[in-house]
Amino acid sequence: MSDNEAGIFTTMNSVVFHVDELTKIYQMGEVQVKALRGIDLKLYKGEFTVLLGASGSGKSTLLNILGGLDTPTHGHVQYGDNDLSAAGEHELTQYRRYHVGFVFQFYNLIPSLTARENVAVVTEIARSPMAPEQALKLVGLEERMDHFPAQLSGGEQQRVAIARAIAKNPDVLLCDEPTGALDSKTGVVVLEALQHINEQLGTTTVVITHNASIANMADRVINLADGRITEIRTNPTRLSAHELSW
């Protein structure tokens, strides 16, 4: 990929992730599965990137490695000055703890904690977090802070998850199919929250989806297929979340 394709961010923002020849091979019994085949990629500060691809394209694997949940078989991942690919388990945990916010398809909230407490679980171990209440306000849930996940709708739960992810003031926000379990109306609300945070806090945001419409709200869209990047395109104009439909 050339710097040209990097869009408006190249000249103005620093590189957050530098991915070099990234390969991931899984051993499934006797079969070798090549999830990623030599990915080269740069992600810039403040970008809103969408990873688009069908099931099995390797997008989740890429996200997991970027998030420090998995390690590459070959190649390098540089986060700022740090080589993630050479990091040990403890260092990766620290990396996730202080630098990364995760949002998952199935929310993964702690059922025995209220919305506020779910956010607090993370802010308690962060270095310079915002108050849980503030994070929840950012996603529009200040009225529902003391409810348990079981008492919240899918959309509300996902917004709690987002609040949880951003409350630690992470450098990076990684979202794996954040609207995958939601209907389109609720999905839009969630995407609005992500957009809002990306614009307001300038958090580098990477969203995985198989839904092409969502790509229209990104700065850049990275297409993956069979473990390879097939296309990187820049959106000349970003659509707002509420302008999306699927």
Added chain:
Amino acid sequence: MRMQALAIAAVIASGVSIFIMSLSTLDSLYETRETYYKNHNFANIFASLKRAPVSLVERIQEIPGVNKVETRVLAYVNLDIPDFKDPVSGHLLSLPANSPGLLNSIYLQQGRLLNPATDNEVILSSEFAQAHQLGVGDSIRAVINGRSRNLIITGTASSPEYIYQIAPGAMFPDYKRYGVLWMSHKPLASAYDLEGAFNNVALTLSKGAHTQAVIDRLDDLLKPYGGTGAIDRADQLSNRFLSEELKQQQTIATIFPLIFFGVAAFLLNVVASRLINLQREQIAALKAFGYSNFAVGLHYTKLILLIVALGVIVGGGFGIWMGKGMSNLYMEFYSLPYMVYVLKPQVVIAAAAISMTVAVTGTLHAVNNAAALPPAEAMRPEAPTVYRMTLLEKLGLQKFFSQPSRMILRHIERRPLKSFLTTLGISMACGTMMTGGFQEGAINHMVEVQFNMIQRSDITAIYTEPASRRSLYSLRSLQGVDHAEGFRTVPARLKFEHRFHRTSVQGIEPTGSLMQLMDAELNRIYLPENGVILTDYLAELLHIEPGDLLTIEVLEGNRTTVQVPVIGTAKEFIGTNVYMQRAALNRLLKEGDVISGAWLKIDSIHQNDVYTELKKMPRIAGVVEQKSAIKAFYKTMEETILFFTFITTLLGGSIAFGVIYNSMRIALSERNRELASLRVLGFEHREVAFILLGEQALLTLFAIPLGMLAGYGLCAYMAFHFDTDLYRVPLVLGVKVYAFAALVVIVSSIISALLVWRNLKQLDMVAVLKTKE
């Protein structure tokens, strides 16, 4: 799943093995005893007398119901063992020429029978020979009717009449200080001027004979010859002792397996239910494919039964092996010629049946629930559990708790039943551990009370025949004897309403210092001039209270029967006795100042000199040393109760571990997703471990005091059931007992936690992100 299945199987195996071990050992002991008694013609009735002509046998034979009769000569002797300074005594029993005896036939274990032509040969009881490492060809000195004789040992033997050998005046066997010897009839009779006469008789009954009637007739016959009252087999000392022992075994054999099965059952229920619950989706899939509820239920039932079957097989094998081992131990302990190991099929079937029933009924509920769900619903996650504020939070204390701590508290509170059951399981394990330890403390207390507070003499000297109280002077004058007190003992049959008890009446000096009666609070009681004081247990047996009149049938001397008021009861852990003032007893027996023996206090420097002198005195039949009596008591207790508690401690520990480990493993499975999510969010391994293990630790902490309570109850139940004529085990629970039980639970928890800690390292963060609840 495999580890948990194994843990469950292990707990079942523990229950089954202890069940089979206890019951098979018990059955074996009973069977062996019956066989031994039968094969060796163990008599039904025994009687001692002063002297009667052999011709009396014809009249004894004529008593309706009598089958076989054998007359014998029995004599108490003092023994001299080379290199053994303590007083040793025993009794000689006559054997007919070239015969092991018509009744109570001896079983020769080494050597040969006696040569009737010689007069210095003797057969030793095996236990006594073993205790002193004497064998065929060795010699032993005995004071026979005042004359010191050198006897050659021609063999060692055991006898159904002397499975236990207990000295007169003693309560427990002490094989180093008391033994039974057999001698040819002619020389023994000759030494005691009993040629053509006998002073001991044994007889067997024919089928359908009425024991009491025969005893009454026999007593009438022997009365003019100084008969002291015939006893039937049940009262024969050795048999009685053995029966009490077997009774204890029975208690142990029933209580312990029940406890183990109970805990195993509970554990299985909890674990299996939770495991099945985790498999909801698979069940749903099966049902979607068309499997019926019944088919699904059957599948899981088969799984449970498989685990139980494994436990039963392993437990059964182990139980049989332990049972055989224990039976062999008993064979050696009782010097039985053989041990018939009996494994009744009912025992194995019962073990298997109980295990299976318990397993199936417990898991039936969960299987039913899972199988009855409509497939679609089962494939959805369980309705999210409703979490609530905990009590602590309602009180506003939440600011003291971090989120992880709140997770722990909420998790416990939201499933109170499950949390309680886990706690209960651990507390049962803790309680079981206590039963293993309490006996030691109890036994120490028994010794403290009986031998330091009640019986304070150093030596008990038993006379061959009651003698004048003036005989005390010769004892007091011995160098080394600080103090001597006389006592009068007579065998008697007690009667109150329709209840009987055979024991002895002890006449003691009311203000004596060497024998002090205690009340329940261990304060001294002084004997009143008239009336009697009973051992508390004896009063319970007879259902008699202070104020009631006790009928005493004296079985010696003029054989009077009197009625005396019961004035009170005395606390005693060992024996069942009736106490009255010695002078009052003398008056009752219409004799002068007579004593049956004396208690002596001696100074330790002159100990050996005192023994030497006492050995020389012909009027002294036997000497029992307090210290050795205590040792003998400990030894008896060790071999019966304490060995068993070692096994239960072992198995109790395994149950503790089984319950705790399983609880943790299942908690891990159930909360896998939650914990992995936290790892993704940046929680360190140890922080996540805190959440899981912290909950377990809290439950365990609650379980320990609960367990101590349960253990107390269990020990009280056992102590109550251990009560026999011979001894009562008090409920004395020292700190050590509680501490040990708590320690085992804590150690099991730590080990389980370490194992689960390792499992936590393998949380799959990647997989958890793609799965629903």
